[in-house]
Amino acid sequence: MSTATREGTIKGRLGDSPPRPDGLAKTQGAFAFAGDLSADGFLWGATLRSPHAHARIRGIDLSAAWKIDGVAAVITAGDVPGKPTYGLISKDQPVFAADVVRYVGEPVAAVAADHPETCRRALAAIVVDYEMLPPLFDPERAIDGSHPPIHPDGNVIRRQRIITGDQSLQGEVIVEGTYELGMQDQAFLGLEAALALPDPGGAGVELFVATQWLHEDRGQIAACLGLAPEEVRLTLGGVGGAFGAREDISLQVHTCLLALRTGRPVRLAYSREESFLGHVHRHPATIWMRHHATAQGSIQRIEARLVLDGGAYASTSSAVLINAVTHVQGPYKCANATVDGYAVRTNNLPCGAMRGFGVVQACFAHEGQMDKLAAACGLDPVEIRLLNAMETGDSLITGQVIENVAPVAECITRVAALPLPDAPVGGRDGDPLDLPGGAGLTADPAHIRRGIGWGVAIKNLMYSEAFDDYATARCTLSNGVASLKFATVEVGQGFVVLAQQIARSVLGVDDVVLEPIDTTIGSAGSTSASRQTWMSGGAVDGACRLVRERLFELVGAQYDIEPVQLAIDGRDVIDTMGTLRVSVSAATAGIELVETFEHHHRPTEELDENGHGNCHTAFAFVAHRAVVDVDPELGLVKVVQVATAQDVGVALNPLSVLGQIEGGIAQGLGLAVMEEIIFTDGRVRNASFTDYLLPTMLDMPTVVAALIEHPDPMAPLGAKGVGEPPTISSTPAIVAAIRDAIGRDLSRVPVRPADICLP
C-alpha cells in the first residue's frame, strides 16, 4: 500500500488517516498507561500465588504477615463478600483459591502495604499448608476420564461435534496429518495494572484499569464484591496492548477488595513474570485432520479431531472451541464433515482469548492439509486453493450460508500478483544481518535455501452463538463541535481516531471531543473479535446520524425546507434542491443536540448437538504468501517477505488497517518460529522477555499489502473487522515456506531449530 490517504477523501474524515488523538503522547512517552496511575496516600497491593499445580489448602496462617509494620490488609478467600468465583462464560474461577489450587500461579491471598518491599515481606510471611494432589497435565486423560475431576465442573469444559452430510464418503485422494500448537502469550507491553479508590464507608468503589471490556468487568467485580453494578464505577486506564489477555478478570477484584478493606486507594501492578501467570493464553492444541478429495483436488469431506488444552479454568474455552471446530474447512467449499472437538481442563495455566481465537489453531491445520492435498493431486499451492475457494452463498459445514462478501479467490490472485522480493538471498547489499541467524553471523549466503509458502483464512467477526452483542454511543453537537461518549476500550487499535473520523464525516465538523471512556454510559462490548469498528463504529455512526436528523429538522424549520432535502457538504448544511448553505457551527450556535444509539448486530443461534446452526455473525477473509530464507543445517530462519491481500470491506483509516496487518503478521511470525510458553510440570520456565522471544525488527519481513475493498452491505460502514485475520494465516504461510525450503514435513509451531535440522 503506497499511500495512507486516498484520493477524494477529505482531511480528517473517513478514508483519510489523520493523526491519532493519543498518538503524539504515546510516541513521546507522555501517555499515562494504567501502570502510571497513582493517588494521594495510596497503598501498594501484591498477590500471593500457588507454587503448586494441584494441591489442597489445609490451612493458611496470616498472623506473621499482619504483624509486619506497614501492612494494611491481608486477605484470602474468606474475605470475598460476594460471589466467590468469576468467569466470562461459566463462573468457575475463584477470586482466591479456597480449598484447592489448580495451577502454578493461582492467587491464594493478597496484601496491601505502604511499600512494595513491605508487600514482598508480607507475602513471604504468609504460611500456606498444602497437601499435594495428583496433577492432570495430559489433555487426553481429561477426555478419557482416567483422571479424577480436578474441578467440580469436571475435566471436559466442552465437547462439540459437527456431523454433516455423507459420513462414509471416501475420496479418491486422502491426506492426513496431526498438527500441534504450543502455548502463545499475548505479550502486551503495558503490564496489568489498576488503581482502586474506595467510596467513604465502603459504599462503592471506583476502579481505573487497563481492560478490554469495562462493563463485563464491572458485572463480575460487583458480583464478587457483593455490590450493585452501579456501585462499581470503572474508568479505562491507558492500555498498552491487549490481544485477548485482558478479557478475563485478573487483578480487578483483588484491587477493589484491598481498597474497600483498607478504606484507602490501592494500586496493584504485575511484573512481567507475574503477568505470564496472571492472564489467560492461547490454547495449545492438537488437531488431527483427514481430507477427502476428488482426483482433481476438490474437497469432498473433512474429518477432524481437535483437542484444546483450556488449563485450570474455563475462561472462554467453550467459545474458542466453537471457533476452532466451525473453521476447520478454512475458506474452502466442503459439503461433508465429521468433526469432534474438545476443550478440556488441566492443571496447566488457564487459556482463553487471544487474537484469532481458535481459528489460528484450525487454520494452521487446514493450511497444512491444503499443501498436502496439492502435492497429492499434482497441483501447486495456489491452484488447490483457487479450486476450492469459497464464495458468497456457499454453506459452511455448520449449514450456515455465507452472506458476506467473500472474495477468497480475489485475495489469492491479488497476492499472487504482488511482486516477490527482488533482493537475492542475504539481501541486496550482502548485509549478513539479513541472513538467517542475523546478528549471530552464523551463515554465509551459500548455506541458505529459500522457500515460498501460502496461507489463506476465514475468520468470523463479532461474538457468536446467540449472544446479544451490542455497542452504545452518545453524540452531542453544539457550536459546531461534536463530542462523543462511549465505553469502547482503546487498546491501541485506534478506535479513538476512527470515532472522530465518523463524526466529522456524518456531521460536517472538524472538532470532535472524546469524553472519558468509562461506565457512565451503556456497554460498548469487548474490544475483541475484530468487532469494534463494526459495533462501536456502528453505534457512533448511528448516534451521529440521529443528531444530524435533528440538525436537519432544525435548519429545515428555520428556513422552511423539507429536512430530507438537506445534506452535509464540507462544513455546511446545504439544500440539495435549492441554494441554502449554512455552516454547521452557525446552525448549532448556542444549542445542544444530544442523541444516544445502541448498535446490535443480527441475532445468531447456538450450535445444536450435531454442530448445525447459524452461529456466527459475519466473516472476513485473507491470504498470505511468505518468502523465507532457511539455514537448513542450523535450523535458523529469516522471513524475507510476507505479501497479503485482505478483505477489509472499506479501509476507513488505511494507516490503521496497515498497522493491524503488520502487527498481526509479527504475531503470526512469532507463533510460527519463536513464541511459546514452556512448561515443566505446569511450571512456566520462560516467564520473561529474555526467554519468551518476540520478533524484533531484524525478524520482521517486508510486508506488501493489498486491501480488497468491497463494502459489505451487512456492515454499518461497509467495513469489516481487520484485527485478527493478519495473525491467522501468516503462521501457516511461514511454516509452509520453511517446508518448501527444506523439503521436510513440519507439523508443530513454533518450529524450533532442531525440528528443521536434526533427524
Add this chain to the structure above:
Amino acid sequence: MSVLIPATLAQALSALDDAPSSMVLAGGTDAMVEINGGHRRPDSVIAVGRLAELRTWTHDVISATLRIGAAVTYAELEADQFRRWVPALSQAARTVGSPQIRHAATLGGNVATCSPAGDGLPALSALDAIVHLVSITGQRSVPFAEFMVGPKRTSLRPGELIEAITVPVFAGWQGYAKVGVRNAMVISNAGACLAVDDEGGVRLALGSVGPTIIRCSQAEAFAATVVDHGQRAVSEADAVEFGRVAASEARPIDDHRSTADYRRHAIAVLSRRLLRRAFPNG
C-alpha cells in the same frame, strides 16, 4: 540503599574496602535485571561506569597488545579500530543485545557476570586474555581461563574490581558466531570463536555449551595438522572433522532454551563454518 558515584578509581576502591558487600554497578544491564527481579538486594551500590581509569583503552604496538578498560562498552567495541585489532571481540560485541543495551553494557560487566552465555567471553578465552584486578591492597593479573571458574563463578575476591582486560593483537583471521532463536537480541544457545594466532595456531573457544567457556584443545590440535596457512586452505572433509571434534569437546545441557543435542550439533556446524571462513580455499 546508598549509591556512590566515585570520581576516581582510588575512591571506588576505598569505598569497596569499607563495604565489600556493595554492589558494583557498571552499565547495569545485568545488575538492574537482578535487582528488579528481586534476586539481589544490595544495601549499597558503587557505580564504576564513568571512572576515567576504566573507560580507556591502550593499543601497545610494540607488544602487540590491547588493554581495554573494564568500563568500555560493547557499542565502543563495535568501532572500526577494534574491528581491526580484535575482530572476534568486535563481532561478539555486535551480537550483544540491542543498540540500547550495547551503549550501556561493558566488557568488564560481562566478564564479572561470567555467564557461560556471555558473548564477550569466547573471544577472551580464544585470545588467552589477561584480566587485571585491582583492590586497595594492590593489583593482580589472572588469565581468563583461571578467572572463570564456573557458571557465573569467578575468582574475583571481595574488595576487588576488574580494572582492564588485555588481549593480544594478532594478524590472522578471527571471528565469532552465535546461535539463538531469533535474529537479534537473543541469548546464545551455542557460540564459537575462532582465532588464528601469530604462530599459525588455530584457536577455538565455545560458549553456552558447558559450565565455563571451553577451549577445544583437541580440535585445535587437529587443525594444526590439516590447515594450509600459505594457501589459506583446508579441505571440506577436514573442516567437517574439525567441527565433529569440537562438538565432542562441548559439554552442553538440556534446558528451556535448547537441547544438548541441538547445541552440540550447532557447535559442529559453527566450528566448521568458522574454520572455512578462516581458510576459505581448498
